[in-house]
Amino acid sequence: MSLFDWFANRRKSGPISKERQEREIADGLWTKCESCSVLTYIKDLQANQMVCPDCGHHHRLVSDERIRQLIDTDTWQPFDDQIFPKDPLRFRDLKTYSDRLRDTQSKTKLKDAVQTGVGRIEGLPVALGVMDFRFMGGSMGSVVGEKLTRLIEYSTQNELPVVIVCASGGARMQEGMLSLMQMAKISGALERHRQARLLYMPVLSHPTTGGVTASFAMLGDVILAEPKATIGFAGRRVVEQTLREKLPDDFQTAEYLLNHGFVDTIAPRTQLKKILAQLIRLHHPDSPKTYQPNPDQPNPDSLKFSNHSPSTSIGTGL
Numbered sequence: 026m027s028l029f030d031w032f033a034n035r036r037k038s039g040p041i042s043k044e045r046q047e048r049e050i051a052d053g054l055w056t057k058c059e060s061c062s063v064l065t066y067i068k069d070l071q072a073n074q075m076v077c078p079d080c081g082h083h084h085r086l087v088s089d090e091r092i093r094q095l096i097d098t099d100t101w102q103p104f105d106d107q108i109f110p111k112d113p114l115r116f117r118d119l120k121t122y123s124d125r126l127r128d129t130q131s132k133t134k135l136k137d138a139v140q141t142g143v144g145r146i147e148g149l150p151v152a153l154g155v156m157d158f159r160f161m162g163g164s165m166g167s168v169v170g171e172k173l174t175r176l177i178e179y180s181t182q183n184e185l186p187v188v189i190v191c192a193s194g195g196a197r198m199q200e201g202m203l204s205l206m207q208m209a210k211i212s213g214a215l216e217r218h219r220q221a222r223l224l225y226m227p228v229l230s231h232p233t234t235g236g237v238t239a240s241f242a243m244l245g246d247v248i249l250a251e252p253k254a255t256i257g258f259a260g261r262r263v264v265e266q267t268l269r270e271k272l273p274d275d276f277q278t279a280e281y282l283l284n285h286g287f288v289d290t291i292a293p294r295t296q297l298k299k300i301l302a303q304l305i306r307l308h309h310p311d312s313p314k315t316y317q318p319n320p321d322q323p324n325p326d327s328l329k330f331s332n333h334s335p336s337t338s339i340g341t342g343l
Contacts, residue, residue, distance in 0.1 A: 058084075060077065061082065065079070083231065095190075095301070105172045109168065110137055110166055114203075137166065138158075141154045141172045141176040143179075146302050149302055153187075153190075155190045156192045158192040158193070161197065164198075165193055165195065165204060167200055191237055191242045195234055195235015208239060224247075226304060227243075234256070234258065245289075249290055256288070
């Protein structure tokens, strides 16, 4: 085929259709930025930690990827993977809570909305909890509360700093009062951690709202937030109706909260690991000497936990 014939055939085929563009995007090779609409090769985006290279928009991360970004290779030791939620209230809306749990667990391959464990950040031991918004909007139920409480109490015993990456729509209403109890339970564990003069740093990602914001997300010694993350308790419309006034366009963004003293710094994701390591070194200069992670996962039954009995709201899988 001559070069002339090639151009002629291409002219007949016409421009690339919108359907073909969408098919190529759906194939997972390219992704469109939610902020600037620029198409980015997915591998380039992943190499930049899911931050748009054109406008700096921070795409939402799954918990596994967040752990890979923050924790040094081959140092992650997960905790309490055997804990799974139950349905003590036999809650039902359009479908039963039990069915929702099964469907979400099947889609996400997670037991619940948080992963916890210990590892190292630039060689420094740390206890890490990472919430996953894919699991029922990152809602905080009994399992989330129990796993975070166990992580914090383990950290207090072993003199570890705690980092929790928050991404949540708030308390899980399918568990009623049991979900609201977790706010006080986690806060109590954090107070004992503070009394031991240990460091706790929440990282507020998009979105961090509801009961999570009203409890452990705002109790940090240093509170970090990702750029343009939505952070708040009630929704914008509810706040406007309550105050009966128009709110600024950037209300409940990380930048607005920084200007009003609710967060201490905005940490771009590409710099987050470095910033966390610097803060840990500042507050725990002897951290590597005081604790060596056990190569075996700790036996949860050997730890001191809160007085909350999980039997009515979670299962151990044992």
